[in-house]
Amino acid sequence: xxxxxxxxxxxxxxxxxxxxxxxxxxxxxxxxxxxxxxxxxxxxxxxxxxxxxxxxxxxxxxxxxxxxxxxxxxxxxxxxxxxxxxxxxxxxxxxxxxxxxxxxxxxxxxxxxxxxxxxxxxxxxxxxxxxxxxxxxxxxxxxxxxxxxxxxxxxxxxxxxxxxxxxxxxxxxxxxxxxxxxxxxxxxxxxxxxxxxxxxxxxxxxxxxxxxxxxxxxxxxxxxxxxxxxxxxxxxxxxxxxxxxxx
Amino acid sequence: xxxxxxxxxxxxxxxxxxxxxxxxxxxxxxxxxxxxxxxxxxxxxxxxxxxxxxxxxxxxxxxxxxxxxxxxxxxxxxxxxxxxxxxxxxxxxxxxxxxxxxxxxxxxxxxxxxxxxxxxxxxxxxxxxxxxxxxxxxxxxxxxxxxxxxxxxxxxxxxxxxxxxxxxxxxxxxxxxxxxxxxxxxx
Numbered sequence: 001x002x003x004x005x006x007x008x009x010x011x012x013x014x015x016x017x018x019x020x021x022x023x024x025x026x027x028x029x030x031x032x033x034x035x036x037x038x039x040x041x042x043x044x045x046x047x048x049x050x051x052x053x054x055x056x057x058x059x060x061x062x063x064x065x066x067x068x069x070x071x072x073x074x075x076x077x078x079x080x081x082x083x084x085x086x087x088x089x090x091x092x093x094x095x096x097x098x099x100x101x102x103x104x105x106x107x108x109x110x111x112x113x114x115x116x117x118x119x120x121x122x123x124x125x126x127x128x129x130x131x132x133x134x135x136x137x138x139x140x141x142x143x144x145x146x147x148x149x150x151x152x153x154x155x156x157x158x159x160x161x162x163x164x165x166x167x168x169x170x171x172x173x174x175x176x177x178x179x180x181x182x183x184x185x186x187x188x189x190x191x192x193x194x195x196x197x198x199x200x201x202x203x204x205x206x207x208x209x210x211x212x213x214x215x216x217x218x219x220x221x222x223x224x225x226x227x228x229x230x231x232x233x234x235x236x237x238x239x240x241x242x243x244x245x246x247x
Numbered sequence: 248x249x250x251x252x253x254x255x256x257x258x259x260x261x262x263x264x265x266x267x268x269x270x271x272x273x274x275x276x277x278x279x280x281x282x283x284x285x286x287x288x289x290x291x292x293x294x295x296x297x298x299x300x301x302x303x304x305x306x307x308x309x310x311x312x313x314x315x316x317x318x319x320x321x322x323x324x325x326x327x328x329x330x331x332x333x334x335x336x337x338x339x340x341x342x343x344x345x346x347x348x349x350x351x352x353x354x355x356x357x358x359x360x361x362x363x364x365x366x367x368x369x370x371x372x373x374x375x376x377x378x379x380x381x382x383x384x385x386x387x388x389x390x391x392x393x394x395x396x397x398x399x400x401x402x403x404x405x406x407x408x409x410x411x412x413x414x415x416x417x418x419x420x421x422x423x424x425x426x427x428x429x430x431x432x433x434x
Binding site for chain 2: 143144146147148150151153154155157158161163164166167168170171172173174176177180183184187217218220221222224225226228229232233236240243244
C-alpha cells in the first residue's frame, strides 16, 4: 500500500484502531457462522448484534475524522447512518406491527421479514453509493485497494438480489460461502480503512466534478447483475419442483 | 507477479487483458473454489443417497441459486473493473463458464472419487471374506506353512484370530512346536 504523504501519528493511530475494530466485527461473524453448524448460536448472547453494530459504527466514526476530503466524509456519514438505522430496525418493525391490530404471530413475522428485506435493499443501495463515492472522491487510492473496495460493493449487491430465499436450502453450502465471504470482507474493510482516502489532511476543494452522481459504473454493474441474477432466481423459483425431480 | 492458488483467475485475467482490467486478486478464484465445493457436496450427497439411501439434505436448488449469486458477483466485478464494455462482457462470459465448469468438475470428481473408494473398499472386504472362508483365519491358504514329519504325517500351520499358530497333522493329530517348526511334539 503506497501512500504519498507520511501520516501523522494521530491519523495513523485512528486509522489503525478503526481497521482493528472492523477486523474484530468481521471476526465475530466469521466465528459465529461455522459455530451455527454445530448448534452454537453466538447471536443468542444478549446485545451481541447491538454491540457488534456499535463497534462497526465507532470504527467509521473514527474513519470520518481522518477523511481526506468532503466526498469521503459524506460517504463515512452515510455508512454510519445506515449502520445506526440497521440497529434500530427491529424496534421500527415492532412499532409498525404494534400499530396493526389483530395480527397473528405468523403475520407479524411475515411483516417483520418484509420490512427487513426492503430495509436491507435500501441500505445496500446507500452503501454502494457510499463506497462508490470513496472511489470517485479523487483520493489517490492505489489499484489494489480500489479492487478491495469493489469487493465491498459486490457483496452489498447481495441484498439487492430478489428471491434470495432460494439460497437457504443447504446449511453446509451456505456456511462454506459465509466463511469465504467474511474472510474477504475482513481483508476488504481492513484495506479500506488503511487506504489513501483516510489520511487526514482534510481538503474540501479536491472533489472531482460528478463525484456525487450515482450514475456511475459501480451502480451500472450492480444494477445489471441484480436484474440478471433476480431473473434467473425467479426462473428457478418457478421451476423449483421440476428441477428437484430431475436431480 | 506473485502467483498462488487463490489468484489463479487473477493471473488469467492479467494474461488475457493485461492493464485493461483491474480485478481483485482473490475474489474470482475464491468464488471458483466455492463452486467446486458446492459440486463436491452435491455429488457426494447424491452418490451416498443413491447407493446407501443416506440423506445429506443437499438441495440442488440452493446449490444452483448460490452458483448464480457467485456468477452475479463476478459480473459486477467485470463491469466495474474492465476498461471497455467488450472486455466486461467477455470476462463475464468467461467467468460464468469457469464457475459452471467448477461446479460440474466438483460434482463429477466427487462421484468418481467415491465410486473408486467404494470399489476399493468392496474388493478389500471381498478378499478378506474370501480368505476367511477358504482358510478359516486371516491371510487365506496361500501363506500357510506345511511340514512333512518322519512318521509320515503332514503338519499344516493355521493362524488364529489373534495371530496365534495351530499345527494340525493330516491324521488329525494336534501338534505344537517351540522352535518355529524344527521339531514337533503331540499336544
